[in-house]
Amino acid sequence: MSNAAAKKPRPKYLSLSALLFEIRLPVTAWTSGLHRISGALLVLPFVAWLLYLLDTALASEQGYRQVQAYLGGPIAKLGLIIFVWAFAHHFFAGIRFLLLDLNKGIEIHRARASAYVTIVLGVLTALVFAWRIW
Secondary structure, eight states, rough: HHHHHHHHHOOOOOOOHIIIIOOOOOHHHHHHHHHHHHHHHIIIIIIHHHHHHHHHHHHHHHHHHHHHHHHHSHHHHHHHHHHHHHHHHHHHHHHHHHHHTTTSSHHHEEEEEEEHHHHHHHHHHHHHHHHHHH
16 A cells, blocks of 8 residues: 555646746636736735825825826836726726626637637726826
8 A cells, every 4th residue: 555655646736837837727717817916906005005196195285296206207107007907907807707697708719709808908908008108
């Protein structure tokens, strides 16, 4: 018995590098994962950042000017672009998942097509916003 147990291959534990480079996930899984990541980004860092900026801007005229100057910087613009991507992707993926819950587009080819459309719309929205603010 111990001889058979010794010949078993050891289990391979998944790491981030394995998920990104070794395992080929379908586009529907990427859409679902990005939906979760975008939701987490919207809640954790961006809500606090945007509420702080709003509070500072509404406190006084000088605070408004400080926020305006801060948002003119490249790091703040990059943060805004990531925020817009997260919001757009979460919005479009949410609509996609609501339609899937209503049994619309659950066939594999339509599900893949809607996943591609979701990713492309999120990226295009972020690119249009980036073009407008830069």
